[in-house]
Amino acid sequence: MWQRRAFLKSAGAGFAAGLLPRQVQALERNELVFASAVQTAGGGYGAVLLGERGDVIATIDLPDRGHDITISREAGRGVVFARQPGTFALVFDPAGREAPVTLTSVEGRHFFGHGLFSPDGRLLYATESDFEAARGVVGIYDATDGYRRIGEFSTYGTGPHEMLLMPDGVTLVVANGGIETHPDFGRAELNIETMDPSVVFIDRRDGALVGQLRLDAGLHQLSIRHMAIDGRGRVWFGCQYKGASGDSPQLVGHATMDGEISLIDLPPGTLVDLRNYVGSVAASADGAMVAVSSPEGDLLVAIDVEGRRPVLVETLRNGCGLAADGRGFVATSGEGEMVGLAGSERAPQRFDFLFDNHVLRVD
Structure with missing residues (x-):
């Protein structure tokens, strides 16, 4: 985890000097x-940088709605990506020493809200759409x-959403949601009948396809969107179902680089309460x-990765953002709340801003 001392070290000696006194005090109170x-x-x-106690350490203005954030110690920068089908990404200095830089997607592309840095911080990767060809890149x-x-390079599918770096530091895993979009039609989903979601593993050095996994053909309307990697290197994913509203397919599963992909069996009541929508996935600090x-169902579910079963189900109105806490998880909501889950000792907190779909523990 990026604790206070590590954060200061990575941000550089000028970080604290560039903060207002109240920000310095906030940083000193939080690990x-x-x-x-x-x-x-x-x-x-x-976008905001928050201490674990709820102190606001820094704020960044955005031209429009953001989605997810990535931060690299090695690069000394963070990036906020626009919500799909947005066309901006904002690069910021967590130390506040340099003004933010706005990136605009190149002609014929839009962002999907997610991205990451290479381990050395020299490259930034972003999931994007070649929207005229309905092709993910x-x-x-x-x-x-x-x-x-x-x-x-290609994501070998349509509608790439979240992307993670596997523990080997070389392989990217991308959730191809399978849904075609186009900026001319806003967030309209243009190919529901012919969706083709997949989980793909890609060599980031040359874009070569390492492997591509799909669920059964009858589940082709189960859009794979968000992911996390557990302690055994399995990629857990959450889905959003675009089929008939009366259907209730399983929504959570895992995949491996060895070619295995499967859904787990959530209890019927929990599955119904998720309302066919998983908005975020996170792994605990120990990967267990x-x-x-589900912001649609106001539900948070913690799952034992070995038992493949829920160990805790809680409600949080419009709750979506998830990240590993010291123990358990922190969850955030579109109502401005931050709460602890599954072993976290965090007391509930409320802010005068509303959280978007994701929260990042800055590692």
């Missing part, structure tokens, strides 16, 4: 740092050269649990 895109009290959009940006876009959220 863990979290980041999230938010909607401000005035109706605008931004990973855009590649040079973090050492003003985040110049230097290329792209994963948690999934």
